[in-house]
Amino acid sequence: MDHSDKTSPSEAKPMGRRDFLTTLGWGALFASIASTGAGMIRFLFPNVLFEKPTRIRVGRPDDYSPGSVTYLESSRVFILRNDKGFRAMSAVCTHLGCTVNKDAGSNSYSCPCHGSKFDENGGVVRGPAPKSLSTCEVTLAPSGHMVVDLKSFVPPNHYFRV
Amino acid sequence: MPKEVEGEYEVFPDNPHKTYGLMAVVKGKSPVVDKSPEDTVMTWPHLLIRELVASVVVMAVLLAISLVLNAPLEEHANLTETPNPAKAPWYFLGLQELVHYSALIGGVIIPGLSLFLLAALPYLDRTPDRAPSKRKLLTVVFTVFIIVNVVLIVIGSYFRGPGWSFIVPWRGGSVQ
Amino acid sequence: MTEIIRLLSRFITGNRVWKSVFRAESPVTERGQSESIFHNVWLHIYPVKVRKDALRFTYTFCLGGVSFLLFLLLIITGVPLMFYYVPSVEQAYGSMKDLEFVVSYGLLLRNMHRWAAHAMVITVFLHMARVFYTGSYKSPREFNWVVGVFLLALTLGLSFTGYLLPWDQLAFWAITVGTSIASYVPWLGPSFKYVLIGGNEVGQGALLRFYVLHTVVLPLAAVLMMAAHFWRIRKDGGISKPL
Ligand code: HEM
Ligand code: FES
Numbered sequence: 001m002d003h004s005d006k007t008s009p010s011e012a013k014p015m016g017r018r019d020f021l022t023t024l025g026w027g028a029l030f031a032s033i034a035s036t037g038a039g040m041i042r043f044l045f046p047n048v049l050f051e052k053p054t055r056i057r058v059g060r061p062d063d064y065s066p067g068s069v070t071y072l073e074s075s076r077v078f079i080l081r082n083d084k085g086f087r088a089m090s091a092v093c094t095h096l097g098c099t100v101n102k103d104a105g106s107n108s109y110s111c112p113c114h115g116s117k118f119d120e121n122g123g124v125v126r127g128p129a130p131k132s133l134s135t136c137e138v139t140l141a142p143s144g145h146m147v148v149d150l151k152s153f154v155p156p157n158h159y160f161r162v
Numbered sequence: 163m164p165k166e167v168e169g170e171y172e173v174f175p176d177n178p179h180k181t182y183g184l185m186a187v188v189k190g191k192s193p194v195v196d197k198s199p200e201d202t203v204m205t206w207p208h209l210l211i212r213e214l215v216a217s218v219v220v221m222a223v224l225l226a227i228s229l230v231l232n233a234p235l236e237e238h239a240n241l242t243e244t245p246n247p248a249k250a251p252w253y254f255l256g257l258q259e260l261v262h263y264s265a266l267i268g269g270v271i272i273p274g275l276s277l278f279l280l281a282a283l284p285y286l287d288r289t290p291d292r293a294p295s296k297r298k299l300l301t302v303v304f305t306v307f308i309i310v311n312v313v314l315i316v317i318g319s320y321f322r323g324p325g326w327s328f329i330v331p332w333r334g335g336s337v338q
Numbered sequence: 339m340t341e342i343i344r345l346l347s348r349f350i351t352g353n354r355v356w357k358s359v360f361r362a363e364s365p366v367t368e369r370g371q372s373e374s375i376f377h378n379v380w381l382h383i384y385p386v387k388v389r390k391d392a393l394r395f396t397y398t399f400c401l402g403g404v405s406f407l408l409f410l411l412l413i414i415t416g417v418p419l420m421f422y423y424v425p426s427v428e429q430a431y432g433s434m435k436d437l438e439f440v441v442s443y444g445l446l447l448r449n450m451h452r453w454a455a456h457a458m459v460i461t462v463f464l465h466m467a468r469v470f471y472t473g474s475y476k477s478p479r480e481f482n483w484v485v486g487v488f489l490l491a492l493t494l495g496l497s498f499t500g501y502l503l504p505w506d507q508l509a510f511w512a513i514t515v516g517t518s519i520a521s522y523v524p525w526l527g528p529s530f531k532y533v534l535i536g537g538n539e540v541g542q543g544a545l546l547r548f549y550v551l552h553t554v555v556l557p558l559a560a561v562l563m564m565a566a567h568f569w570r571i572r573k574d575g576g577i578s579k580p581l
Contacts, residue, residue: 115327128265257519297473
């Protein structure tokens, strides 16, 4: 038999069996509550999304005339072609995600939500937007179609050449 | 028993912990013999009737408004086209006005700090007296807070046009 | 005439069924009036007696009570809307149109729900201002003010989540902008936005999440906070005395 409960107080024991088990019990309770909570929070982060594909085919290079700015509405991206090559410039405002519009009669862009303005390269001219419009990566598929990856960004001075 | 004095006096001193409940039913006209603390009235009918009247008035007004004014419903949501200007409901237009200056400062720091200070107010305010004249600084700060809120909402609602540019509504600007 | 009314009320209240439901004596005596409060589960949150000066309209302007009434009206008008509303990006907008043009009284219910929501934001805000200017947040009511600030935040949260549900242009862009603000919160921001809208952009995930928040989570939280708010009013000795 275990007589530990009856030992004299001078034999300073760090913790009795009863206290130890009580602490263990409470500890286990809080640990399980905490891990359940953590699991609940993790549950809320979806692993699979049914969103539109982020890699889109945008046609052949010849479809775009030099110096043109083409807006691909469903993907919210501008395809710019100039003498340096192609650029896919996102139309998603870097402020809070509204869709920017190309200004009529000039190559600048403006956002209808809080008035950010961007120059022809997507640089911020004024307004609350913190950074210039992002440039998406363009690659060429074996079929000869250009592919824009809306989630992969390259520096704005990066042009795609055929 | 308290000593008999002229005029009114409190039998039960004011005590914030004082609540009423039924402890026992005894024969008699009043819970206190001789003098009762009658600054109170029965909840039914006095309070409940008033609440009923107020409720009926509010419901009638709400019904009347809803019969003449229709809640807005615009076109189907469209990711490719942002309406210009795109406005939040009026009570968030103050926030949108702040966000127009900066998303982090106007959208996160200022509203977050305001809400925190608002919640902490009773613990920050150490003035003992309730009357606004006895806590002038705080009254001024709070009043400014309310005025700034209202002004920002008014600006956001009436003085902002396409591209969130400043417009003057009475000069033919578009008002939402 | 009075005789008929007396007989009729005797007939309604004098039988065993009535007496088994309402155990109170009829509220003509003070005892009956007390009993009708504390023998009634819905009313027993009230004290049996209230201070006379607490009834003064120009002290509270009924603003807290009206906020609560509007909240009840929002539930009463919101639940029927749920019978027709489908929280899917294909059908949500259509169900709003149905409510407006096809469902009997659908337009009226939707209008009432919308305007009551707007009114509640105003009354809660004014109620807070009243409590401030009368200094009613001072001891022992400090904590009830804090509960109140939570209620204010919940009221705004309910408005915000409800705003997305019609799935029209107004809704979509207000929520796109509003949830992007969340992503500016340092460090946690982007993950917070991701769970809030259940994805990277406002779509089906966001609509369903906002629907659940708007119809279950936030109303439940508001009800619980209101229970705490009202209970505290009594425990703090009723509402504060007029200045
Ligand atoms: C959903 C929102 C709310 C509801 C339904 C509500 C309801 C009420 C009611 C019915 C009262 C009784 C007195 C009166 O009608 O004025 C009251 C008192 C009070 N409320 Fe609220 N309230 C809400 C929000 C708030 C907010 C936002 C604050 C402050 C930030 C607040 C702080 C208080 C305090 C401190 C009292 C006690 C006042 C006194 O003793 O004079 N409440 N509330
Ligand atoms: S979202 Fe473009 S300026 Fe705010």
